[in-house]
Amino acid sequence: MTETVRTRFAPSPTGFPHVGNIRTALFAWLFARHHKGSFVVRIEDTDVARTVTGAVEAILEGLRWLNLDWDEGPETEGKYGPYFQSQRLALYKEAAERLVAQGNAYYCYCSPERLEAMRAEQARRKQPPGYDRMCRRLTADECARKNSEGLTPVVRFKTPLEGKTAYHDVIWGDVSFENNTIDDFVLLKSDGYPTYHLANVVDDHAMEITHVIRAEEWISSTPRHLMLYRALGYAPPQFAHLPMILGPDRVKLSKRHGAVSLIEYRDQGYLPEAMFNFLTLLGWSLDDKTEIMTREQIIQNFSLERISKTAAVFNLEKLNWMNGSYIRSLSADEFMRRAMPFLEKGLPPEIKRPLDSDYVHRMMPLAQERARTLVEVPGLVDFFFVSELQYEPVLLIDKKMTREASLQALEAAHQKLSALPSFENDSLEGVLRPLAEELGLKAGQLFGTLRVAVTGRTVAPPLFQTMVVIGRGLCMERIGIAIEKLRRLAG
Ligand code: GLU
Numbered sequence: 001m002t003e004t005v006r007t008r009f010a011p012s013p014t015g016f017p018h019v020g021n022i023r024t025a026l027f028a029w030l031f032a033r034h035h036k037g038s039f040v041v042r043i044e045d046t047d048v049a050r051t052v053t054g055a056v057e058a059i060l061e062g063l064r065w066l067n068l069d070w071d072e073g074p075e076t077e078g079k080y081g082p083y084f085q086s087q088r089l090a091l092y093k094e095a096a097e098r099l100v101a102q103g104n105a106y107y108c109y110c111s112p113e114r115l116e117a118m119r120a121e122q123a124r125r126k127q128p129p130g131y132d133r134m135c136r137r138l139t140a141d142e143c144a145r146k147n148s149e150g151l152t153p154v155v156r157f158k159t160p161l162e163g164k165t166a167y168h169d170v171i172w173g174d175v176s177f178e179n180n181t182i183d184d185f186v187l188l189k190s191d192g193y194p195t196y197h198l199a200n201v202v203d204d205h206a207m208e209i210t211h212v213i214r215a216e217e218w219i220s221s222t223p224r225h226l227m228l229y230r231a232l233g234y235a236p237p238q239f240a241h242l243p244m245i246l247g248p249d250r251v252k253l254s255k256r257h258g259a260v261s262l263i264e265y266r267d268q269g270y271l272p273e274a275m276f277n278f279l280t281l282l283g284w285s286l287d288d289k290t291e292i293m294t295r296e297q298i299i300q301n302f303s304l305e306r307i308s309k310t311a312a313v314f315n316l317e318k319l320n321w322m323n324g325s326y327i328r329s330l331s332a333d334e335f336m337r338r339a340m341p342f343l344e345k346g347l348p349p350e351i352k353r354p355l356d357s358d359y360v361h362r363m364m365p366l367a368q369e370r371a372r373t374l375v376e377v378p379g380l381v382d383f384f385f386v387s388e389l390q391y392e393p394v395l396l397i398d399k400k401m402t403r404e405a406s407l408q409a410l411e412a413a414h415q416k417l418s419a420l421p422s423f424e425n426d427s428l429e430g431v432l433r434p435l436a437e438e439l440g441l442k443a444g445q446l447f448g449t450l451r452v453a454v455t456g457r458t459v460a461p462p463l464f465q466t467m468v469v470i471g472r473g474l475c476m477e478r479i480g481i482a483i484e485k486l487r488r489l490a491g
Contacts, residue, residue, distance in 0.1 A: 005037030006210050009063075009070075010200065012044045013055035017062040018260040019314065020215060020245050020253060023279045027242055028213040029068045030280070030302040040207055041073030043084045044200065046193045062262040066272050066279075067295075072207075080207040085199045092194035095202050095232060096155040096187045104231040105187055107153035108135035109146045130183030131156065155188040157197075157227065165223035170211075170240035170304045177223040185224055197221060201228040204237055213240045213304070240304045243283045244311040253314050269342055269374025270319065274326035278319050282312035291318075292325060324372035335368045336361065339377045346378030351385045359384070362469045366461035380461070384470060389456030389478065393485040398448040401441070406449050407486040409439055413450060414479045423472040428464040453482035 009025040011017065025041075032039035041063070045051055060074060072078025082088060099105035108131070110118075115131070122129050136158060138146075146153070159182050166176035187198040194202070204212060219241045229236040247257035254260060265275055273295065280298050281291065284307050293301075327335065343355065367380045383389060397406045416431050417423075436446040447463050454467055454475050467475050 003210055005032055005035035006040060006208055007032045007037065007213055008040040008042050008204070008207065008209050010042045010044050010203075010214070011059050012047060012050070012196075013052060013059065014047060014050040015052055015055060016058045017262045018253075019262060019265075019279070019282075020260075021059075022062050022066065022262050023245065023282050024213065024215055024242060025063060025068055026066065026276070026279050027284065027307070028211075029070075030284075030299060031211060031213060031240075031304060032071075033299045034302045037210070038071040039068070040078070040080070040209070041070040041083060042203060042207065043074060043086075044196065045084055045086045046196065046199050048086075048191075048193065058263060065262070065266055066276050085194070085203065088199075088203065089192060089194070091206065092188065092199050092202055093192065096194070096198060099157070099187065099231055100155060102231065103158070105155050105157050106136055106138065106184075107143050107146075108156045108184075108186075109138075109143075109151045109153045110135060128181070131185075133184050136184060152190040154186050154190050156184040157187055157224070157231075159184050159224075159227065165226050167222060167226055167236070167239060169219070169222075170238055171243070171307050171309060172219065172241060175219065175222070177220075179223075179227075182223060182227075187228075197224050197228065201225050201232070201234070205229070205232070205234040209237050211238045211240060211304075213242065216241045216244050240307070242307065243309055245282055246311045246313050248313060248315060250311075250313070257314065258316065267375075269339075269371075269376065270323050271326045271330075271338070271374075274319070274323040277326070278322050282314065283307050291322065320372040327368060327371055327374070330368070332365055332368065336364050339364060339367065339371070339374050342374040342377050343381070346375065347382055347385060350387075351382075355385070359469070366465060366469065370461060383455040383457065383460070386456075389481075391452060391456040393482075393489045395452045395458060396449050396482055396486055398445040401445055401449070403486055403489060405439070405441070407483065409435075409441060409446050409449055410453060410479055410483050410486065412439060413446070414476065414483065417472065417479070418476055420472075423468060423475075425464045425468055428467055432464075449482075450479070454478045 007028040009028050011021055011025075029039045031037075041060075043056055043059075045056070056074065063070065070076060072080060073083045077083070096105060100107065110131075118132055119129055135153075135156070143153070160179045163179050164176050165179055165182075166174060169175050185197060186195050188194055222239055222241075226236055245253045247253045249257075266272070276295060277291075277293060277298070280293070284302065286293060286297075286301050286306070330338070340360075343360070344353070347355070363381050363384045367377045370380055371377050396410070397403055401409075412435060413432065416435055417428075420427050420431060432446060432450070433443055436443045439446065448458065450467075451460055451463050452458060454463075454470060460466055470478075
């Protein structure tokens with residue numbers, strides 16, 4: 001590629017960024033980074049009525065969270081700015097007027113009521129919806145008269161009535177549309193704001209975008225854009241439309257499938273590097289097997305050619321697995337740093353704060369081994385902190401054991417453990433395994449009973465490590481309480 005690649009992410013701030021939006025941004029970013037080009041962020045805020053407060057900030061926050069840095073755009077600026085379409089209105093007006101002067105566009109004075117009635121009639125006759133081109137025939141004099149009556153027109157594009165508009169999509173191959181299926185779409189609204197089509201084309205040209213990488217849903221807009229490029233005398237960029245993202249039920253991913261907002265994933269404790277890797281695989285692949293890849297590896301290998309046309313399926317199980325794997329690859333300190341806010345927030349309020357940092361340090365590796373998301377961390381380790389474990393006493397009676405056998409086991413363990421000279425992994429193992437044998441139990445039976453006694457649950461991190469972290473004092477106290485519970489439990 002001889003020219004410098006310039007891609008853009010052009011979100012409309014009409015809502016908070018979801019997985020689909022950010023996957024688009026990611027692919028445009030990856031393509032730019034792979035080619036050592038530029039990645040531009042442009043805010044398409046021309047639909048004033050649908051603009052949502054806080055959406056721009058949320059979009060930028062989402063990009064920053066995934067570390068998708070932009071070379072030009074809000075906050076960074078650049079020589080093609082401003083990067084908010086609402087600040088570029090003069091450009092669109094100029095383009096629209098030029099198209100009218102050239103005979104490629106015209107003023108339309110049809111009232112909303114007329115358009116509404118027209119649509120209703122089309123629906124009744126089962127005709128495809130679309131403007132009936134009434135104002136396409138107006139003369140300059142007729143327009144002047146309407147203007148003097150105080151009517152404000154919209155500008156519509158004069159779509160060719162015949163022929164085809166075709167292009168080669170980098171992902172979809174040759175795509176072609178019959179021109180007569182496209183109506184005379186609006187370029188400039190009566191409030192002076194451009195429509196998406198006009199602003200998008202004017203800006204992609206003005207910002208020298210070489211590759212338009214965007215969601216599949218925009219394929220049907222592309223012929224309109226190409227007509228505009230031609231009429232304006234601009235060379236069109238390359239287009240690559242990304243495959244749709246479906247939920248596991250193969251229906252387009254939406255709120256019904258759970259979290260779709262990117263920031264929700266952050267708040268649930270997904271790591272940005274895992275999310276980055278996971279989103280990359282929604283449509284792109286290195287080969288048919290590699291799943292975990294570093295950022296550098298992805299940048300290095302990324303190509304539009306390896307993007308599939310087949311819709312990608314968002315598989316939460318896979319994301320959880322991948323996130324867990326990224327969690328385990330963090331250094332202990334890094335895991336601690338990231339998990340701490342989740343721990344502080346997620347532990348019950350009655351647990352005294354600040355948390356004992358030494359204790360937290362010793363227990364965190366056990367959580368790191370198991371957590372799939374950071375939000376799971378408090379639930380995995382809360383038993384380390386609570387002053388009184390809440391559990392059903394029957395849980396102390398392991399499979400194929402009686403109350404008496406469990407009681408006897410706990411009493412014996414209590415005795416042995418208090419007499420141990422040191423309370424370490426090896427010493428615990430050294431005393432508890434023979435004890436099980438002595439009691440005629442399987443090791444798993446004794447350990448199961450002890451696990452419930454010291455953690456209050458049947459599934460927990462490895463028993464000896466857990467006991468060492470909890471410490472002898474608290475272990476003995478908890479085993480004592482378990483013994484009491486069993487004694488009170490009617491046989
Ligand atoms: N503003 C459009 C959107 O929100 C941009 C589509 C495009 O990339 O052309 O998706």
